Amino acid sequence: MGEHRDDEKELDPLCPIASVSLGAPRDFIFRHRDARGKQSLRHIEPVKLELAHGSLLLMNSPTNTFWYHSLPVRKKSSLPRINLTFRRIVVDRKK
Numbered sequence: 001m002g003e004h005r006d007d008e009k010e011l012d013p014l015c016p017i018a019s020v021s022l023g024a025p026r027d028f029i030f031r032h033r034d035a036r037g038k039q040s041l042r043h044i045e046p047v048k049l050e051l052a053h054g055s056l057l058l059m060n061s062p063t064n065t066f067w068y069h070s071l072p073v074r075k076k077s078s079l080p081r082i083n084l085t086f087r088r089i090v091v092d093r094k095k
Helices: none
Strands: 019-025 026-032 047-051 056-059 069-071 081-086
Touching: none
Parallel strands: none
Antiparallel strands: 019 056, 019 081, 026 047, 026 069
């Protein structure tokens, strides 16, 4: 999964995003929005976590506002992995 933020308009920005990892371990990388790109004026080190089998990652607000995240490809991993991600969807009741 490439570097991104979960910024879809229907997501509740104040609700945590919960992610459960099952199976093979994978790296999860956070990169601050001000440190992205070659023209960046700030040097902020990326944060790398290993998501082990059974781990739960909670991204509380405002993490998703300031930090992009990614799951780099592991070419040598032959073990299966499942990720379950939970987000709160805001329903527009005006319609």
